[in-house]
Amino acid sequence: MTSPLEQKKIKIAGPSIVTANRTWDGAVVYRTAGHGWSTDLTEAAVVRTADAARDLLSEAAADDVNAVGPYIAPVAVDQTGTIAPGNLRERIRLDGVTIPLLPVAVAA
Amino acid sequence: MYAYDDIDRTLLSERVSEFRDQVKRRLSGELTEDEFKMLRLQNGVYLQLHAYMFRVAIPYGTLSSKQLRRLAHVARTYDRGYGHFTTRQNIQFNWIKLAELPDALADLAEVGIHSMQTSGNNTRNVTSDQWAGVAPGEVEDPRIWSEILRQYTTLHPEFSFLPRKFKFAITASKHDRAAIKIHDVGLRLHRNDKGETGFEVMVGGGLGRTPFLAKTIRHFVHGHDLLSYVEAILRVYNRYGRRDNIYKARIKILVHELGADKFAQEVEEEWRQMDKRVLTLTDADIENVRSRFSYPVYENLPHMPDELKAAAHDTRFEAWRKNSVAPHKVPGYAIVTLSLKPVGMPPGDATAEQMDAIADLADRYSFGEIRVGHEQNLALPHVAKRDLPALWRALDKIGVATPNVNLVSDIIACPGLDYCSLANARSIPIAQELTRRFANHETASLIGRLHINISGCINACGHHHVGHIGILGVEKNGQEVYQITIGGRADENAELGNLIGPAVPYGEVADVVEDIVEAYLALREGPDELFIDAVKRLGVEPFRERVYATR
Incomplete structure (x- = not known):
């Protein structure tokens, strides 16, 4: 039987990566070229075709023990090869919330 | 408790x-x-x-x-x-x-708290008035009935896999602080001509992408029959609620598609034919639950103690007292709301240190009890008026005495795109900017009661449809833009807000809200006409003109 992933048509509009959340703590992780996961976006495997994206996503989805909910996300790659998130959602996932975390320091 | x-x-x-x-x-x-x-x-x-x-x-x-x-x-x-x-x-x-x-x-x-049914397609946490048991004029404490419903619905096998999530809210006061009309089932406690306790039952409220206000399907269900009637509702929903389309699975869609009258007929028929014996609450059942709630032993205290008179010269204290202190059913006591909406900070957040400090203050001043309201503020429900000045100083020290309760900066907001995987746009930074714009207490007081609600997506966790000013974040061409509605309200006169025009970019939201507020101040009949009343009288048009004239 064809898996749902294989049935799904995958389109990408530019350089892309596969990202997910790490199972034990939920941290944001990126699929690497070495068939593992990294919390460092610069270590992410970048794909540029739909077929390559499908393969990377299939491989990531097969590793259900270590990461949850993999999906393809856009990135921007500059001339030096530096990878940056391709949209606001991914920027927030990488850099954290855009607001201060702790409301008030409590007086002693 | x-x-x-x-x-x-x-x-x-x-x-x-x-x-x-x-x-x-x-x-x-x-x-x-x-x-x-x-x-x-x-x-x-x-x-x-x-x-x-x-x-x-x-x-x-x-x-x-x-x-x-x-x-x-x-x-x-x-x-x-x-x-x-x-x-x-x-x-x-x-x-x-x-x-x-x-x-x-x-x-x-270990302390009796859990997370069961705070998610999933089951009956969720039963909510109620945060002033339950202490509000003047209340029919009776709605938490007794909330607890009965909680026990009945917790892990109920027939209702653990409903078509979609299912939410109850109960109020026992004329003024609805529990937003019952935007719940799947809203229950208004009242008494019939014989003085018996029962419920007006409203069904099919909810926000999200298809907002509806709940409709009354029965004006009086006797308290003894609460569980059997609720079970009849849930059975009808379980039988006819759609499971093929997540966007049409809530009971509000079923009530809307069948019509409230037909839905009520289905419930009545189910209720008529079901075996009610095991579900009928006896007086002893109700008393058993009631007896497990403990209430403070109040003292006989003066309405205007010397401590309060002495503190009246302190303008900061007086501003807070007038804003955050509400009458209690027992003379000499008050209900104190703790604002979790400090200027420039995320609505509804509290640090561990604040929580510990509030717990200590609850022990000292409120018989060890704290309440949580759907407006994302806390309350101390049993404060002796003589203790108000000392309590205020302590609350002020820990940053929960901003005198903005029910004012323009008392903003309800979901976590938005800063946290939520469903969100399309950020909510919290919009709220932060608005609290900074309206930080001046005199200005906020001049504006008067005004509720702003912000959601970061159409799922509407920030209840934007029922905000006096509602702000909904959406994504368009990779950018965050915000739709603005006005005229919504979540109380006993609940209404859904109306869109004022095209969505505006992230950077313009606070300016638009300022324009709306300025238009209100210019158009109101006087300081006694609240924003929501002015919108009802004037409609959307004057506000639309003001906002879009220069955009």
Whole structure:
């Protein structure tokens, strides 16, 4: 039987990566070229075709023990090869919330 | 406070053990995410942008100081030192680790707190008026009935896999502080001509992408019949509610498509033919639950104690007292709202240190009890008026005495794109900017009561449809833009707001809100005409003109 992933048509509009959340703590992780996961976006495997994206996503989805909910996300790659998130959602996932975390320091 | 018995304690303990085993099997790979997802959701565990999110129920918004300290402990030990109070009397922890969740659950279970049914397609946390039991003029304490419903719906096998989530809210006051008309079932406690306690039953309210206000399907259901009538509603929903389309699965869609009259007929027919014996509440059943709520032994205290007279010269204290202190059913006492909306900060967040300090103040000044309201503020429900000046100084020190309750900066906001995997746009930074724009207390007081609600997506956790000013974040061509509605309200005169025009960019939202407020100040008949009343009188048009004339 064809898996749902294989049935799904995958389109990408530019350089892309596969990202997910790490199972034990939920941290944001990126699929690497070495068939593992990294919390460092610069270590992410970048794909540029739909077929390559499908393969990377299939491989990531097969590793259900270590990461949850993999999906393809856009990135921007500059001339030096530096990878940056391709949209606001991914920027927030990488850099954290855009607001201060702790409301008030409590007086002693 | 409600006292748990051995059955409750055993249930929670067994639930923790069960979830501990499920987590262990998930981490070992024995359970796949597909298999585990339903199990974690049934324990209030979501996966958000940065981490797992853990949602803990605060049934009918009542907490003991011991329970609040334990929530602080969870924030400090397993999370990043703070929690977020939601619009449904829950608290969320945003950075919890799956591997540590069973320990957090076990710590909470020791004080009778849990996360069962804070997610999933089941009956959710039963919510109520945060002033329950202390509000003047209340028919009776709605928490008795909330607790009966909580016990009945918790792990009910027939209602654990409903077409979609299902939410109850109960109020017993004329002024609805529980937003019952935007719930799947809203219950208004009242008495019939014989003086018997019963409920007006409203069904099919809800927000999200298809907002509806609940419709009354029966004006009086006797208290003895509450469970059988509710079961009849749930059976009709379970039978006819759509399971083929998540967007049409809520009971509001069923009520809308059938029509309230036809839906009511279906419920009546189900109710008529069902065997009610086991579900009929006897006076003894009700009394048994009632007897497990403890109430303070109030003193005979003066309405205007010397301490209050002496503090009246302090303008900051007076501003806070007028704004955040409400009448209590017992003379000499007051209900104090603690604003979790300090200027420039996320609405509804509290640090572990604040929670600990509030728990200490509750012990000293409020018989050890704290309330949580759907507006994302806290309350101390039993404060002697003589203690108000001392309490205010202590609250001010920990940053929860901003005198903005029910004013323009008392903003309800969902976590938005900063945390939520469903969100399309940010909510919290919009709220922060608005609190800065309206930070001046004199200006906010001049504007008067005005509720702003912000949601970061169409799922409407920030209840934007029922904000006097509602702000909905959406994504368009990769940019955050915001639709603005006005005229919504969530009280006994609930209304859905109306869109004023095209969406505006992130950077213009605060300017637009300022324009709307300025238009109101220019157009109102006088200071007594509230914003919401002016919108009702004038309609959307004058506000639309003001906002879009130069855009």
